[in-house]
Amino acid sequence: MEAALVFAVAAAALLGSPGPGIAALLAVGRARGLFGGIGYxxxxxxxxxxxxxxxxxxxxxxxxxxxxxxxxxxxxSALYLLWLAWQVATAPLGGEIGGAGEQARFPLWGAFTLGIANPKAYLAFASLFGSFVVVPPAGGIADAMAKWLLCVAVMAVVDFAWLLAGAWLGRITLAPKAERRMNVGMGLSIVAACALALT
Incomplete structure (x- = not known):
């Protein structure tokens, strides 16, 4: 039990740290709101x-x-993230949360691509699976399955929290110039997260 808890804490730190997926979830939460971003x-x-x-x-x-x-x-992954960064930076100002335009800016195929091709995630998984033993013996099927289940659970909780943070940002009313600066800043953060993940 203690090994599983240590693994979960390490997984939360690695998988919940800012990266391309987190930046995307913040942007989606801000644009679509919490319930509108659940599908993504x-x-x-x-x-x-x-x-x-x-x-x-x-x-x-x-x-x-x-x-x-x-x-x-x-x-x-990089092409999708650059496209996403552009969509976020150039988003219409004062748009209604969850509008039809948001569906086009944050397609589900993009969410899946980001999940399965995220280089930061693979680095985190490799580190977690290679550094911990949750169910002895190391490298056994039970150990691999336990680590996979813990990772999936941790990702669901941590990523939901980031989506919630994005939704909270979306409720803040800003002047048009400030909103444009925030959009550009979020777009640049996606580019920066992408660059860091690829180096």
């Missing part, structure tokens, strides 16, 4: 759960063995 959050969690499963099964080694696949995932 859930779709991202599916992608992340698959990525965590690949890591738990030791299949991340395939990415090391096939550099072209790793580069392809990185490029796809």
């Amino acid at each position: 959050l859930a779709t991202m969690q599916i992608g992340l759960a698959i990525a965590a499963g690949l890591s738990a099964a030791g299949l991340v080694g395939i990415l090391r063995a096939l550099p072209w696949l790793r580069h392809l995932l990185t490029i796809v």
Whole structure:
């Protein structure tokens, strides 16, 4: 039980630290509100759960063995994040939360892509799965399954909290210039998170 708690705390620190997915959730929460962003959050969690499963099964080694696949995932993720950053930075001012335009700016395919191709997530999973033993023996099926379940649970809670923070930001009424600055700042934060994750 103690090992699982330590693993969960480490997972929360690694998976909940700012990165491309967190920046996207803040932007979605701000634009769509909490309930409007749940679909985006859930779709991202599916992608992340698959990525965590690949890591738990030791299949991340395939990415090391096939550099072209790793580069392809990185490029796809980076292109989506740059597109998302542009959408956030140029969003119409004073838009109604959850409007139809928000559905186009934050498509579910993008959420899934960000979840399954997020380079920061793979680094975090590799570190977590390689550094902890939750259910002895290390490397056993029970240990891998326990770590996967804990990661999925931690991601759901932490990412929901970030979406909630974005929704809270969306309730703040700003002057047009201040709102534009906030949009540009959030767009730049997505670019910065992307750059940090890819270095």
